[in-house]
Amino acid sequence: MTAFLIVAVLLTAATLLCILPPLLRQGQERGNSASPQQVNLAVLRAQMKELEADRQNGALPPSAHRAALRELERRVAEETQANPAPQAMPPQRWTALLLSLALPLGAAALYFQVGRPAAALPAAPPPTVVQQGHADDGGPDMNALVQGLAERLRHQPGDADGWQMLARSYSALGRYREAAQAYSRLNTLLPNDADVLADYADALASAEDGKLAGQPERLITRALAIDPKHVKALALAGSAAFARADFDAAVRQWQALLPFVPPDSPFAESTRAGIAAAQARLESGPAQGGAARRPASAPALSGTVRLAPGVQGVQPDDTLFIYARAAEGPRQPIAILRRQASDLPFDFTLDDSQGMQGGTPLSAYSRVIVTARISRSGKAMPQVGDLEGDSAAVASSAQGVRLEIGRRVTAASPPHN
Numbered sequence: 001m002t003a004f005l006i007v008a009v010l011l012t013a014a015t016l017l018c019i020l021p022p023l024l025r026q027g028q029e030r031g032n033s034a035s036p037q038q039v040n041l042a043v044l045r046a047q048m049k050e051l052e053a054d055r056q057n058g059a060l061p062p063s064a065h066r067a068a069l070r071e072l073e074r075r076v077a078e079e080t081q082a083n084p085a086p087q088a089m090p091p092q093r094w095t096a097l098l099l100s101l102a103l104p105l106g107a108a109a110l111y112f113q114v115g116r117p118a119a120a121l122p123a124a125p126p127p128t129v130v131q132q133g134h135a136d137d138g139g140p141d142m143n144a145l146v147q148g149l150a151e152r153l154r155h156q157p158g159d160a161d162g163w164q165m166l167a168r169s170y171s172a173l174g175r176y177r178e179a180a181q182a183y184s185r186l187n188t189l190l191p192n193d194a195d196v197l198a199d200y201a202d203a204l205a206s207a208e209d210g211k212l213a214g215q216p217e218r219l220i221t222r223a224l225a226i227d228p229k230h231v232k233a234l235a236l237a238g239s240a241a242f243a244r245a246d247f248d249a250a251v252r253q254w255q256a257l258l259p260f261v262p263p264d265s266p267f268a269e270s271t272r273a274g275i276a277a278a279q280a281r282l283e284s285g286p287a288q289g290g291a292a293r294r295p296a297s298a299p300a301l302s303g304t305v306r307l308a309p310g311v312q313g314v315q316p317d318d319t320l321f322i323y324a325r326a327a328e329g330p331r332q333p334i335a336i337l338r339r340q341a342s343d344l345p346f347d348f349t350l351d352d353s354q355g356m357q358g359g360t361p362l363s364a365y366s367r368v369i370v371t372a373r374i375s376r377s378g379k380a381m382p383q384v385g386d387l388e389g390d391s392a393a394v395a396s397s398a399q400g401v402r403l404e405i406g407r408r409v410t411a412a413s414p415p416h417n
Helices: 002-031 036-056 062-081 091-114 142-155 160-172 176-189 194-207 215-226 231-243 247-260 266-283
Strands: 301-307 319-326 333-340 346-350 367-375 387-390 401-405
Touching: 142 160, 160 176, 160 194, 176 194, 194 215, 194 231, 215 231, 231 247, 231 266, 247 266, 301 319, 301 367, 319 346, 333 346, 367 401
Parallel strands: 301 401
Antiparallel strands: 301 346, 319 333, 319 367, 367 387, 387 401
């Protein structure tokens, strides 16, 4: 009768396989999304990392860092103290559980009533081994958590803290257009917040290859009207002035921020280099109308980038980043250009107008290294699997630089690591 028992078990299992999966899927669809508490904690952790990075590179003064860190710690404590009641099991899962118990038990009870139970039992049943499953230790990825936060804010549009977390998270992921949209919403909720205005301007400019003219510069002006000592707004204002060749204004703005940053930080060093570059432009003499001009001796950096022969797996809509960094000193990008892989081969030009917000202009450096990178994710930070290629150290005004993309990134790290 062992064969009978096997057949009975198989028939019961087949029946359950037909009934249970649809019910379980319905319940799972309702339970898959991360809770608001998970979303908030993950985003807060990302913001803590961002604050630490700003402190280390000197972009955030110690006093401002401590204040921001205290605020984040308070919000983390609030999230972890909150203990929402566990969600009840969905009705579909209760139904699935009852069926998985009722069908085998019902079949067994019926057989014990009308059949021959003793004949169906094996002489020496083997011990039953129950395998314990292991929960996946890895939580949902950052993109999924950010998407969950965005979905929650559709139902809570007045949550200013939520919009700020969403905007900063989009920026950390390199999704600058979405970050700008989130900052736009936050600006309607906090119209007189200098931090929001400066971050909004930064996101808008980042989405347009670093161009600060237009709305970003108007937002910077509003931020400085609210807080004339705002470090990020002063840095952005200096970069905007330098880009439009108003070197006197650039010097004033950058000198105004130096007392508020650590003097030995990379940020202060970069700012002093920018001041020196602007003063050199002033010494070259005024242009028509009284504005200082960029001298003809400082042309833009240009060249060509192409794929190395035999490279496979590049999609037309992959993001192409081309950026210059100092050959010696800080490794963060000085000027950056964003295109698509479908543009390859591509003739590029990098100049001061494509500089990073608040950073030193390209022409302030004598020698730079140019990097081209293809990103499947579209993120500004290199990811494992990206393709890239570098130039040798060249003059910041070099012409005809040739780049070939063919090296695979094996470890995710920011460009300045």
